[in-house]
Every structure is written in structure tokens, then in C-alpha cells.
Amino acid sequence: MLELERLVKSFGGVRAVDGVSLSVPQGELRALIGPNGAGKSTLFSLVTGHLRPEQGTISFESRQIEQLRPAVRARLGIAITFQTVRLFRGMTALENVMVGAHSWTQHEFIEAALRLPRHFREEPKIRERARAVIARAGLEHWADSPAESLPLGQQRSVQIARALCSNPKLLLLDEPAAGLRGEERRELSELLSRLREEKLTMLLVEHDISFVSAVADRVTVLDLGHVIAEGTPAEVRGNEAVIDAYLGSVAGDGAVTGS
Amino acid sequence: MRFLRSLTGANLPASVATVVIGAVTLILPMMLNAPDLITYVTIGLSTMVVAGLSLLIGFAGQVSLGQGAFYGFGAYAAAIMALHGWPPLLALVAAVAMTAAIAGIVGAVLLRLEGHALAFGTLALQLIFLSVLNQTPSFTGGAVGLTSIPSLTIGPIAISSYRSYAYLVWVVAAAVLVVSRNITRSRPGRGLRAMATSPAAASATGVNVVSYKLRDFALSAAFAGLGGAIYAFFLGYISPDAFPVMLSIEFLIMVVVGGLGTISGAYVGAAAITIISQVLTAIGTAPTLPPQLPNVLSEGVYALLLIALLRFVPDGVVGLASRITKRLLPTRWRPVAGHKVAPAPAPGRVVLEDAGSPDHDAAAADPGQGTSPAREALSRPLTSTDG
Structure with missing residues (x-):
């Protein structure tokens, strides 16, 4: 349903996203994780349309969308939730x-x-x-x-x-669990699981492996703009490269174990 | 009372207020003398402009300091067509359509600007309008203006007395308020309010931000043009002096006085400022006082009023009144549910507005698209004390 092909996006010489390809089939909840600076947010913005890639293509239901504006993508059936909650005030x-x-x-x-x-x-x-x-x-x-x-x-x-x-046909979620604790986190996780059972296709960008493990079908791990691993949550957690990436960059952050 | 409530869809105090204000407005023209009728008509005309401006500032978060130009454009367009032999009613309708069209064309360029820049851009629009008037004497009468504009006739009815204008203006202003209210309580109204908080989030939610801004701008200009066109027929003469930059500022203050984000505030704000301005003129033009006093007085008072309102009563007179009635009335009369109502949050902890902001790379998704509700947008260009 969503196909990313060799996407590249750089900021002043730094390749924030460097040749990322991934494919999310219909009905899957795919998580995109990685340490800080891995390129998750940039990749997310490429899919939402807030950024345009320098190279590569994005297809949604076999239609190329990488040059379309966010509002047009919304009309095609791509919905977004932002990391910073952006509710409309006075409503x-x-x-x-x-x-x-x-x-x-x-x-x-x-x-x-x-x-x-x-x-x-x-x-x-x-x-x-x-x-x-x-x-x-x-x-x-x-x-x-x-x-x-x-x-x-x-x-x-x-x-x-x-x-x-x-x-929506596809729901993009940018760190929905950021800043949530205990009960709130559990409720969010239950909501996502319900949506997954209803076969809504979702792409979830997340920082925290433990949250992702509970809800995602498959996990793609990014580091320094590259995909370093992909698989079920269990496979990814045991992956050497993933452990290295997390320990190497966020030793004191506690991201692997959950915050 | 229940019928009334279902009719207006609002809470009881607001329904009662609507009926009382409506009745008083309807009866007043019978009792007023000529100078007061002029004031009465002016309030009605300003209400039309302010309702449009309120849709623009209070709902979509776009500040215009050029509303006086659209008011003037409507007046001149109607006057010129009527003086060239068009039936006055047709000239009126055409003038409104032309004002909306001009706003649509100008807005397509101008609305790329935001915040301060848009405010100054619209201000420049008014200066250009005045300068064009002065440079085209053969067409617009230049600094002298246009005289002998015929009176309005609607079918067989000639609207010529002050009193008949008072009723006409009352009907049209009420229609403008209803139309504005209808828009705010509908799909496009929700889209506008969404845009005022965050254009990026609104657009990601499927709101066509560019087109909404433009339509709203054209609509607010059309309301201003409508007021201006009736003004031209009412007075029978117009000149550039009637559309100073100060007029735009007055409209803006009327919006703030009435309350941002309320439509009924348009009427309250228009009435309050028109009456204050009459009082100030009366004081300033008393014998033995310096001739520049009226200007100094009105500008000084407006400035103080604007700063004080934004500081102490940011939701305007209507907001203040609804807070007071809410506190005084027994619970069963309080509004059931609506956007100006704040029911007690369910038990548990309450997190304040910006609870979502401690996130690390929060702004990465779309830099520069901060949330700026209407009031902030407004206080920035105007008071600029904390800018």
C-alpha cells in the first residue's frame, strides 16, 4: 500500500535520509524506530508531504505521491497525527x-x-x-x-x-506516546491495537522500542539515515546492529528499555 | 422559553439578550431625531463591516488593516454606477460583487503574507486606494468627491428618509450577522477556526487553507463593500475624507471590543465605538478648544482602549458578559454545550495548553508553522510591547 524507494533528503550536506526503501502492505502496523538523529522525523515528513525528497519515489496505492502537497495527500486517504499535539483552540x-x-x-x-x-x-x-x-x-x-x-x-x-x-486508508503517527506515562500509555497502546485489528494500515514513528513491541506487526530500524534492520519486534530486539546503534548513541537515554 | 432556546440554538441569557437588543433596535428609529438616526445608521453599517472582519480576524486569524478601503471601494463603485444611470439597487449589488472580486484578486497576492506583514500589506492597500481617488478627479471627483448620488429604490419603494434607511440597515445588518453565524457553525467555519490555530495541521486534516483564506477575505470585503455602498446612497455624497486610515483602525477596535471569535460581538463593538467616537467629537469640538483636539482625543482613547482590552478583557464585551452570566445564573439555565462553554473537566489531573511541547525534535515536521491563535496574531502587530 505504501512503498518508499531509495529516498534521499539532506540538510546542508548531511544526508538525514540516505537511500531508504521500505514497503508497508495493506493492514499492517509498521513501526519506524531509531535513536535520536536517525532520520525518523525527516522520513515521516517526506511521507506526509511537508518535505520533498531529492531522490527516490513514494507510492501510495500504486500512485506516485512524492511531489503532492500535504492537503492533496490527505484527500487521497493519508491522515497524520503530529508529535506536538496540534488541536484547534477555541473548539x-x-x-x-x-x-x-x-x-x-x-x-x-x-x-x-x-x-x-x-x-x-x-x-x-x-x-x-x-x-x-x-x-x-x-x-x-x-x-x-x-x-x-x-x-x-x-x-x-x-x-x-x-x-x-x-x-483514512493510511494513518501516520509521529511519536504518539511521547510524554505519556503509565495509564495513558496503556490506553494509547490499546487504541492502536484495536485499530490494527480493524486492519487499518499504520506507520508509527517511535523512539521507544518497548512501546513499539506491544503494538507493531513489523519494525524498521533507522540509524544515520539508513535502514539497519527490519523484522518482527522480537527479531529486531535481538539484532546486534540495533543494540549497537541504540547503545552507541543514547547510552544514558534509556530508550531501549523504555522511559 | 424552550422554544426560544431551540430557535437560537444558544443558551437562555444569550437568547434573551438577542430578543431584547432586537426589540430595542427595532423601536429606536421611531424615537430618534435626525442626528441620532445618522448615528444609528452608522452603527448598522459598521456592524456589517465588523461582522466580516470578525470572520477574518476572530475565526481565520488573518488581520486586515485595510477594511476601510473595501468600505470606500463599495461606496465609490455604487456611487459611480448610480451616477451613470444604473438603477440604484443594481448598482448596490454590482458594487458588492465588485468589491468581493477586487478582494479576490488582491488577496491572491496579499494573502501570501502573514501576521505583521499582512496587516501592513492591507494598510498599504488603503493608502493606495486613497491616493488613486485623489489622482482620478475626472472619474471619482478627486479630493472633492462625488455629490448628488441618488437615493436607493427597492422596486416601488423609495428609501429616502433617515428613518427608512434606519430600517433598511437594520434588516441588512441582521442578515449579515445570520449569514456570518451560519458560516461559523458549519464545515467551512470549523475549517477557518482550525486554520487560525495551525495552518499546517489544518491542511494536513484536509482543509484547503489557501482557498479558505481567499474566500474568507473576499467575503469580509463583500460585507465591507455592502456597508460602504449603502453609506453612499444614505449620505448622497462621498469624498476621500470619509475613508481615512483611522476608519480601518476603528473597525479593528470594534472587533476587539465586541470580542474575537464571536459574531454578536460585531454589533456590540460597532455600537460601543460609534457612540464613544460621537461623545469624543462632542467633547473635542466644544468652543475655545484647539481644533486638533478631536483627532488627538479619538486616537489616544482608541489606543488606550485597545491595549486595555487585549490586556484585561481579551475575549471582549460578549465574552465578558457570558462569563458574568455563567457565574450568576443557576446551573439549569447555563448553556448546555457549545464552543464558548467550558464544562468542568472530569476528575483527574489537568494539563495546561502546551503540555505537548516538551518533546525533543518537535518542530522538525514543519518548521516555521507555529500555532498562532487570532488574539496573538492581533496583539503582535498592534501593541508590540512584547514583540
């Missing part, structure tokens, strides 16, 4: 999620202003869909609260719900 959790419906609805200024038929056709569908994903993300309690007043864990879930409201 409730439910309204935030409803924004996600933009990709499959049409009614515009004039239709909304004059309350033309399409507004009345679409608005209940948007609300219904948003309520459904809010429930799926376990946020019923928070639906009508201002999004910015929610605890961090719930804000992350709202972000995921907003992405789900667009009915």
Missing part, C-alpha cells in the same frame, strides 16, 4: 474531530451561509461520524470539553480521532 474535542471530515465532504461558504440543502445533508453525517470515532477513541466523556483543556493523553486521542474521522 471542543468533538468539533476538532469534525474538522477531520473535510476530506469527504464538500459544502462550502455559500452553502453554509445560506443553509442550502447540501449543508443539511452533510452536517448530520459529519456529526454522526465524529461521534462514532470519539467513542472508538474512548473520548465520550470529553466530547464537549474545550480541546485545549484536556489532559495530554486525551489530547493525543483527539488527534487520532480527528485523523480517523477522515476515513
Whole structure:
């Protein structure tokens, strides 16, 4: 479903992503891990469209997308959650999620202003869909609260719900567990597992191997812009190159064991 | 009361306020004398402009300091067409369409700017407008302006008395407010509010940011043009002096006074500032006072007002009123659920707004696209004390 072919992106002479290829089949939850500076965030931005590669191709459902803008990719069915939670302020959790419906609805200024038929056709569908994903993300309690007043864990879930409201074929998650502890972390992991059971294709960028092991089907490990290993979580954890990369760069960081 | 509530979709205090303000607005023209009717009409015209500006600043987070230019453009376009023999109503409609079209063309270039730059760009637009007026006397009457603009006629009804203008303006302003409110409570309205927080996140969520900005800009200009066109017919003469840069600043202050992110605030802000400006003029033009006093007074008072509001009442009069009623009213009358309501968070710890920021390489995904809600966007170019 998602194919990356020999992608290259450099910043001032440093090859942040240096010939990365990977392929995520339909229905798989693929994790992309690596120590700080491995190129995960750059690779993520290449897939979202916030950065363009210098070389290589990105295909989504056999269509080349590496030159398309993020909004166009969103319309093709690629949804994103950011590492820094970016909820829309001054809106409730439910309204935030409803924004996600933009990709499959049409009614515009004039239709909304004059309350033309399409507004009345679409608005209940948007609300219904948003309520459904809010429930799926376990946020019923928070639906009508201002999004910015929610605890961090719930804000992350709202972000995921907003992405789900667009009915994505592919969900890209940038470090969804960053800053979460104990209970919040477990809830997030359960949500991701549920989505995986529903066969939603996901690409998860993560720092922490222990979190990834619990949810991912397969793991791709990056270091210094290269893929150094790929396999099931268990295979990857036993891989020499992976252990070296993590110990070599983040000795005191505790990333291997989880933070 | 339940009927009322379902009708307005709002909470009880807001519904009562709407009805009371509506009734007073409707009855007032019967009791006012001519000078006060002029003030009344001015408030209505400003409400149209401010509703549009509120959609732009309060919802989409784009600051315009050139709204006076669109107001003036609408006035001149309508006047010129009417003076060339167009039926006044047709001239009015065409003037609004032309203002929106001009804003669409100019906006396509101007809206590439953000924050301060956009504010100054729109300000420049107004200066260009004034300079064009002064340089084209054969067409626009130059510094003298245009006179003998005919009155509006709608079918067989001639709108000529101040009182009939008062009712016309009231109806049109109410329609503008309803249209604006409809937009804010719909798909495009949610898209606009999303954009104000983070264009990058909005666009990743499927909102076509560029097109939304442009449509919103054109719509706000159309509302300004509508106010300006009616103004031209109402007064019967216009000149560049009627559209100074200060007018744009006044519109902006009206938005802030009424409250960013509220549509009803447009009316409150327009009324408050129009009345304050009348009072200041009355004080400043008293005999024996220096002739420049009115200007000094109004500019000084506006500046203080703007700084004080942004500092102490950032959500404006409407926001303040809703906070007060919320505190005073028994629970069962409080709003059920809506975006201006803050229900008590469920038990547990509460993390403040920027809880997500301690992440390490947070900005890597899209540098330079910080979250800037409308109020910050506004306070930056204008107060710039902490810039």
C-alpha cells in the first residue's frame, strides 16, 4: 500500500535520509524506530508531504505521491497525527474531530451561509461520524470539553480521532506516546491495537522500542539515515546492529528499555 | 422559553439578550431625531463591516488593516454606477460583487503574507486606494468627491428618509450577522477556526487553507463593500475624507471590543465605538478648544482602549458578559454545550495548553508553522510591547 524507494533528503550536506526503501502492505502496523538523529522525523515528513525528497519515489496505492502537497495527500486517504499535539483552540474535542471530515465532504461558504440543502445533508453525517470515532477513541466523556483543556493523553486521542474521522486508508503517527506515562500509555497502546485489528494500515514513528513491541506487526530500524534492520519486534530486539546503534548513541537515554 | 432556546440554538441569557437588543433596535428609529438616526445608521453599517472582519480576524486569524478601503471601494463603485444611470439597487449589488472580486484578486497576492506583514500589506492597500481617488478627479471627483448620488429604490419603494434607511440597515445588518453565524457553525467555519490555530495541521486534516483564506477575505470585503455602498446612497455624497486610515483602525477596535471569535460581538463593538467616537467629537469640538483636539482625543482613547482590552478583557464585551452570566445564573439555565462553554473537566489531573511541547525534535515536521491563535496574531502587530 505504501512503498518508499531509495529516498534521499539532506540538510546542508548531511544526508538525514540516505537511500531508504521500505514497503508497508495493506493492514499492517509498521513501526519506524531509531535513536535520536536517525532520520525518523525527516522520513515521516517526506511521507506526509511537508518535505520533498531529492531522490527516490513514494507510492501510495500504486500512485506516485512524492511531489503532492500535504492537503492533496490527505484527500487521497493519508491522515497524520503530529508529535506536538496540534488541536484547534477555541473548539471542543468533538468539533476538532469534525474538522477531520473535510476530506469527504464538500459544502462550502455559500452553502453554509445560506443553509442550502447540501449543508443539511452533510452536517448530520459529519456529526454522526465524529461521534462514532470519539467513542472508538474512548473520548465520550470529553466530547464537549474545550480541546485545549484536556489532559495530554486525551489530547493525543483527539488527534487520532480527528485523523480517523477522515476515513483514512493510511494513518501516520509521529511519536504518539511521547510524554505519556503509565495509564495513558496503556490506553494509547490499546487504541492502536484495536485499530490494527480493524486492519487499518499504520506507520508509527517511535523512539521507544518497548512501546513499539506491544503494538507493531513489523519494525524498521533507522540509524544515520539508513535502514539497519527490519523484522518482527522480537527479531529486531535481538539484532546486534540495533543494540549497537541504540547503545552507541543514547547510552544514558534509556530508550531501549523504555522511559 | 424552550422554544426560544431551540430557535437560537444558544443558551437562555444569550437568547434573551438577542430578543431584547432586537426589540430595542427595532423601536429606536421611531424615537430618534435626525442626528441620532445618522448615528444609528452608522452603527448598522459598521456592524456589517465588523461582522466580516470578525470572520477574518476572530475565526481565520488573518488581520486586515485595510477594511476601510473595501468600505470606500463599495461606496465609490455604487456611487459611480448610480451616477451613470444604473438603477440604484443594481448598482448596490454590482458594487458588492465588485468589491468581493477586487478582494479576490488582491488577496491572491496579499494573502501570501502573514501576521505583521499582512496587516501592513492591507494598510498599504488603503493608502493606495486613497491616493488613486485623489489622482482620478475626472472619474471619482478627486479630493472633492462625488455629490448628488441618488437615493436607493427597492422596486416601488423609495428609501429616502433617515428613518427608512434606519430600517433598511437594520434588516441588512441582521442578515449579515445570520449569514456570518451560519458560516461559523458549519464545515467551512470549523475549517477557518482550525486554520487560525495551525495552518499546517489544518491542511494536513484536509482543509484547503489557501482557498479558505481567499474566500474568507473576499467575503469580509463583500460585507465591507455592502456597508460602504449603502453609506453612499444614505449620505448622497462621498469624498476621500470619509475613508481615512483611522476608519480601518476603528473597525479593528470594534472587533476587539465586541470580542474575537464571536459574531454578536460585531454589533456590540460597532455600537460601543460609534457612540464613544460621537461623545469624543462632542467633547473635542466644544468652543475655545484647539481644533486638533478631536483627532488627538479619538486616537489616544482608541489606543488606550485597545491595549486595555487585549490586556484585561481579551475575549471582549460578549465574552465578558457570558462569563458574568455563567457565574450568576443557576446551573439549569447555563448553556448546555457549545464552543464558548467550558464544562468542568472530569476528575483527574489537568494539563495546561502546551503540555505537548516538551518533546525533543518537535518542530522538525514543519518548521516555521507555529500555532498562532487570532488574539496573538492581533496583539503582535498592534501593541508590540512584547514583540
